[in-house]
Amino acid sequence: MSETTKKSTSRREFLKSTGRIAAASALTAGVIPRIYAGENNTIKVALVGCGGRGTGAASEALSVKNGPTKLVAMADVFENRLAGSYKSLKESHANQVDVPEDHRFIGFDGYRKAMDCLDAGDVAIFATPPAFRWVHFTYAIKKGLNVFMEKPITVDGPSTRKFLKLAEESVKKNLKVGVGLMVRHCRGRWQLLDRIKSGEIGEIVMLRGYRMGGQAATTGPKPDNMSELLYQVQRFHSFMWASGGMYSDYYIHQIDECSWMKGAWPVEAHATGGRHYRGNDVDQNFDSYAVEYTYPDGTKLFYYGRNINGCQGGFSSYAHGTKGSAVITTSSHTPGKVRTYKGHNMDKANLLWAFPQPEPNPYQLEWDDLIDAIRQNKPYNEAKRGAEASLVSSMGRMAAHTGQIITYDQMLNCEQEFAPDVDKLTMDSPAPLQAGPDGKYPVPQPGILKQREY
Amino acid sequence: MLLREQSAYSSGKAWSKHGLKMNRVVKYVAMLAISVVAFQCSDVPSEDRKLPKGYTETVTSKSGEKISFEMVLVPGGTFVMGSPKDEPGRRDDEGPQYKVRIDPFYLCTTETTIEFFLAYYEEMVTAKRQDTEVEQADRGDLDAVTGPTPVYGDLTMGHEKKHPAMGMTWYNAVTFCEWLSRKTGRKYRLPTEAEWEYACRAGTTNIFGFGNDPNQFADYAWYEANSDGEPHEVGKKKPNAWGLYDMWGNVREWVYDFYSPIVYREAAKQNPSVNPRGPAGGEVHAARGGDYNSAIKYLRCAARDYEDKWWRSGDPQMPKSKWWLPQMDFIGFRIARAIDPNDK
Numbered sequence: 001m002s003e004t005t006k007k008s009t010s011r012r013e014f015l016k017s018t019g020r021i022a023a024a025s026a027l028t029a030g031v032i033p034r035i036y037a038g039e040n041n042t043i044k045v046a047l048v049g050c051g052g053r054g055t056g057a058a059s060e061a062l063s064v065k066n067g068p069t070k071l072v073a074m075a076d077v078f079e080n081r082l083a084g085s086y087k088s089l090k091e092s093h094a095n096q097v098d099v100p101e102d103h104r105f106i107g108f109d110g111y112r113k114a115m116d117c118l119d120a121g122d123v124a125i126f127a128t129p130p131a132f133r134w135v136h137f138t139y140a141i142k143k144g145l146n147v148f149m150e151k152p153i154t155v156d157g158p159s160t161r162k163f164l165k166l167a168e169e170s171v172k173k174n175l176k177v178g179v180g181l182m183v184r185h186c187r188g189r190w191q192l193l194d195r196i197k198s199g200e201i202g203e204i205v206m207l208r209g210y211r212m213g214g215q216a217a218t219t220g221p222k223p224d225n226m227s228e229l230l231y232q233v234q235r236f237h238s239f240m241w242a243s244g245g246m247y248s249d250y251y252i253h254q255i256d257e258c259s260w261m262k263g264a265w266p267v268e269a270h271a272t273g274g275r276h277y278r279g280n281d282v283d284q285n286f287d288s289y290a291v292e293y294t295y296p297d298g299t300k301l302f303y304y305g306r307n308i309n310g311c312q313g314g315f316s317s318y319a320h321g322t323k324g325s326a327v328i329t330t331s332s333h334t335p336g337k338v339r340t341y342k343g344h345n346m347d348k349a350n351l352l353w354a355f356p357q358p359e360p361n362p363y364q365l366e367w368d369d370l371i372d373a374i375r376q377n378k379p380y381n382e383a384k385r386g387a388e389a390s391l392v393s394s395m396g397r398m399a400a401h402t403g404q405i406i407t408y409d410q411m412l413n414c415e416q417e418f419a420p421d422v423d424k425l426t427m428d429s430p431a432p433l434q435a436g437p438d439g440k441y442p443v444p445q446p447g448i449l450k451q452r453e454y
Numbered sequence: 455m456l457l458r459e460q461s462a463y464s465s466g467k468a469w470s471k472h473g474l475k476m477n478r479v480v481k482y483v484a485m486l487a488i489s490v491v492a493f494q495c496s497d498v499p500s501e502d503r504k505l506p507k508g509y510t511e512t513v514t515s516k517s518g519e520k521i522s523f524e525m526v527l528v529p530g531g532t533f534v535m536g537s538p539k540d541e542p543g544r545r546d547d548e549g550p551q552y553k554v555r556i557d558p559f560y561l562c563t564t565e566t567t568i569e570f571f572l573a574y575y576e577e578m579v580t581a582k583r584q585d586t587e588v589e590q591a592d593r594g595d596l597d598a599v600t601g602p603t604p605v606y607g608d609l610t611m612g613h614e615k616k617h618p619a620m621g622m623t624w625y626n627a628v629t630f631c632e633w634l635s636r637k638t639g640r641k642y643r644l645p646t647e648a649e650w651e652y653a654c655r656a657g658t659t660n661i662f663g664f665g666n667d668p669n670q671f672a673d674y675a676w677y678e679a680n681s682d683g684e685p686h687e688v689g690k691k692k693p694n695a696w697g698l699y700d701m702w703g704n705v706r707e708w709v710y711d712f713y714s715p716i717v718y719r720e721a722a723k724q725n726p727s728v729n730p731r732g733p734a735g736g737e738v739h740a741a742r743g744g745d746y747n748s749a750i751k752y753l754r755c756a757a758r759d760y761e762d763k764w765w766r767s768g769d770p771q772m773p774k775s776k777w778w779l780p781q782m783d784f785i786g787f788r789i790a791r792a793i794d795p796n797d798k
Binding site: 052053055056057058059084085088089092182211212213214215216309310313314315316330331332334335337348354357361363 | 517575576579604605606607608609610611612682683747767768769770771772773780781783
């Protein structure tokens with residue numbers, strides 16, 4: 001993780017410096033960078049996964065101020081999603097959306113066709129359920145494409161192992177890869193990290209995170225007019241194979257930001273969790289999780305997640321040091337409203353520093369940074385870091401789902417692959433998760449299933 | 455269509471989202487509507503009727519909690535809306551000043567609280583799926599939905615239950631009023647922009663409603679100078695002369711009207727304009743009163759504001775949510791209620 005931190009720091013230094021000289025000296029061997037100058041300096045974009053977030057990401061890609069971008073291809077497995085996404089983007093960015101009908105692809109192989117509309121050095125956006133990341137990334141690397149991918153990017157041990165190899169390949173090919181952990185691009189958090197490193201709150205001895213709100217990520221039985229596969233793809237938060245479940249999808253941001261501030265990935269997790277008030281819901285999630293993550297120096301991150309209506313809410317994270325404390329997230333991801341305090345009573349009298357408001361939107365910043373790196377040919381690859389963040393998320397989830405302590409190495413080498421053949425899916429394939437004889441999907445059984453999550 | 459809108463207005467029914475549909479269908483009636491609505495006075499001056507000066511309403515949440523709120527009678531009357539050209543901090547959309555007649559109505563003494571909004575949310579949240587809105591849109595039946603989709607993250611944004619509810623769209627606030635009306639049998643709605651300003655002025659003609667001295671704001675409002683950058687529990691500062699708390703600062707308050715920078719010019723053609731309710735269509739709605747981060751000039755009774763594009767910037771999805779303005783902790787609302795003919 002120290003490597004990760006270094007990487008972020010160096011990127012920050014790049015931005016501070018005038019850029020060109022530093023960037024040139026850091027140029028890695030590999031693909032010769034495309035020159036984005038002269039008349040044809042438009043970066044083409046393909047959107048793979050046209051849901052709300054994918055459409056939002058495409059909109060941000062078309063909103064960058066550092067040179068022209070154009071959307072040229074779209075892919076999804078749902079025709080109506082693609083149509084709705086196209087309509088929204090056409091309305092908001094008419095002149096930058098050039099996606100004729102024969103560049104709109106429906107089906108599990110649509111990603112190839114969409115990326116075939118790009119040239120090396122253009123950008124593919126991956127915003128399908130995370131299960132498909134490694135499949136799509138494999139093809140992007142082959143084509144020499146830069147990528148922006150939504151988080152999480154892996155869902156289990158085997159998909160992480162695959163991804164780490166792909167990440168290495170993509171670095172060798174000098175591809176620029178952004179991962180949608182946008183908090184990493186928040187300028188307030190950058191300053192907070194500098195302050196923590198400079199010792200403003202002393203050595204970090206504990207971190208806390210909360211993601212508590214009403215019921216979420218549950219799903220009722222499959223409607224009759226839809227295949228089981230498409231049903232599971234559409235309700236991806238509900239199924240481990242598709243998304244890593246609510247745990248991975250929701251909690252990854254704060255687990256990542258806390259570990260970033262700590263300067264390390266946790267080495268093991270010990271957790272509890274359970275399900276209540278299920279009604280007709282058939283998803284695989286727990287609705288409450290409490291996780292103790294341990295860092296290499298023995299310090300802990302305590303993470304609490306709950307999705308039950310009527311209970312205390314919370315969406316924040318904190319660092320506690322030997323001299324003081326810090327707010328890493330005040331509520332949700334943005335604005336972070338980061339600040340530091342003397343001691344551990346976070347009240348006004350003890351306030352040391354607060355990042356001034358309003359703060360820039362990190363969803364846009366992550367795109368500005370990616371496009372800047374592409375145009376200036378700066379080293380920029382978040383794939384490894386994204387896979388590691390996904391892995392430690394899986395580690396906490398598995399600890400809760402099995403009732404066992406799970407180490408980083410155990411998680412990485414875990415043999416359960418939720419959907420090994422996800423690259424071979426077609427519209428007619430059976431769903432990767434099959435219901436039992438009682439019509440219900442398998443759920444975790446802590447203490448009974450110790451090596452597998454279901 | 456104008457007639458239908460009008461009758462809906464008279465009966466108090468559907469101070470609803472019709473305007474949004476109207477917006478799509480008949481934008482051109484906007485100006486006409488203002489002049490027609492202006493004739494809408496009741497035959498018997500409502501001021502003459504003896505009405506309760508206020509009342510307390512209690513609702514019971516799904517989980518059995520009792521939540522009470524107080525409504526005060528805002529007496530009917532005539533006032534001058536907008537600000538004079540020489541008022542410090544004035545913007546052009548506050549003029550020209552024009553005379554407005556307002557029928558009596560009830561207005562809540564406080565901004566709608568988190569606990570109150572949560573009672574609505576937990577009863578009305580439509581589904582568990584995150585992508586509900588897209589699915590509804592796919593089916594083309596978004597309008598059939600009667601309650602909000604699940605909020606992204608934590609609806610309280612880390613605040614306590616007596617803090618103002620925040621981060622809901624105008625549409626969500628209006629849906630709250632519809633829910634409350636069904637629950638209580640009384641027709642609650644958002645105040646109009648004119649009603650709001652009239653209530654803020656509370657019979658005065660000065661800049662802030664309690665005088666012209668901004669140094670007094672520390673007693674009346676959570677704002678830039680004293681809020682520590684966050685909203686506060688409702689009702690902790692002094693109320694205005696009509697018993698209304700936090701009309702300045704804390705959270706901005708949605709009002710019924712669409713925002714138009716030139717609406718006063720049209721309305722000023724009436725003398726007085728009676729119960730104006732703004733343009734019949736528009737892009738965004740007005741929000742009044744400034745927030746915890748506002749400087750003095752935005753706390754003036756006449757100061758106007760409206761939904762800005764960046765209020766949607768916390769929502770990483772596209773299309774943006776119909777229900778939520780994620781992390782926008784400065785926008786809330788206060789409920790109003792027209793006098794019912796059966797009220798005594």
